[in-house]
Amino acid sequence: MIQCSDLREWGPMTPNVLLRDVTVEDLPIFFEHQLEPDAQYMAAFTPKRKDDFTAHWTKILSNDEIIKQSILIDVHVVGNIVCFEQFGVREIGYWIDKKYWGRGIATSALSLFLLKVIERPLFAHVAKRNIGSLRVLQKCGFEMFGEDISIPNELGESVEEFVLQCVGAPRFDAGGMPALPGSYETSTSSQCNF
Numbered sequence: 001m002i003q004c005s006d007l008r009e010w011g012p013m014t015p016n017v018l019l020r021d022v023t024v025e026d027l028p029i030f031f032e033h034q035l036e037p038d039a040q041y042m043a044a045f046t047p048k049r050k051d052d053f054t055a056h057w058t059k060i061l062s063n064d065e066i067i068k069q070s071i072l073i074d075v076h077v078v079g080n081i082v083c084f085e086q087f088g089v090r091e092i093g094y095w096i097d098k099k100y101w102g103r104g105i106a107t108s109a110l111s112l113f114l115l116k117v118i119e120r121p122l123f124a125h126v127a128k129r130n131i132g133s134l135r136v137l138q139k140c141g142f143e144m145f146g147e148d149i150s151i152p153n154e155l156g157e158s159v160e161e162f163v164l165q166c167v168g169a170p171r172f173d174a175g176g177m178p179a180l181p182g183s184y185e186t187s188t189s190s191q192c193n194f
């Protein structure tokens, strides 16, 4: 059972960054995002052909067990963030349009997402070479959990990965609002009560 809080009462962590449910209209935008070679290298991701990509995301959209949100700056879709079950644990993943890298968007989006998805622990598999994603996760309270080898791609290639885990709840300020992005309890507190 997936537990979600209602984000609307919290609003965005930082101005302009918003999350909302993914729509079919977002899929061609996500398709373009995954064509960027630098992003593919970071994420050790093999790009999909349009038909395969659309079929893959259509399945995701019809699966209520997968939490999927589009990341928006104002009205512009700049990426996506998802939480899904893999090998019996809840995993997260995200992708930001290269044009918007380096502006704190992934950090803000993941911070918001961690308010919405209150289940813990959450895990993330990250290619060891993906320094940016490792930094995003660590800023949002994920801690090193172990190492793994990725599932081989269509060419049979695998990469070494770090596995990170999030067990903590976000912190709140005196007014009950989420604290700044990156301000998270860590494994000293495994409760997630909010």
Ligand SMILES: CC(C)(COP(=O)(O)OP(=O)(O)OC[C@H]1O[C@@H](n2cnc3c(N)ncnc32)[C@H](O)[C@@H]1OP(=O)(O)O)[C@@H](O)C(=O)NCCC(=O)NCCS
Residues within 6 Å of the ligand: 038, 039, 040, 042, 043, 093, 094, 095, 096, 097, 100, 101, 102, 103, 104, 105, 106, 107, 108, 125, 126, 127, 130, 131, 132, 133, 135, 136
């Ligand atoms: C990884 C990714 C999500 C980062 O998105 P972003 O919006 O640029 O990240 P942020 O701006 O929030 O950056 C957060 C931190 O990571 C650092 N960072 C981001 N990209 C980096 C890079 N390529 N190399 C080194 N550091 C990087 C930033 O400097 C920042 O650190 P700081 O606050 O100490 O300065 C984005 O590059 C992306 O979508 N890549 C392709 C898909 C992918 O890798 N997904 C994750 C799979 S696990």
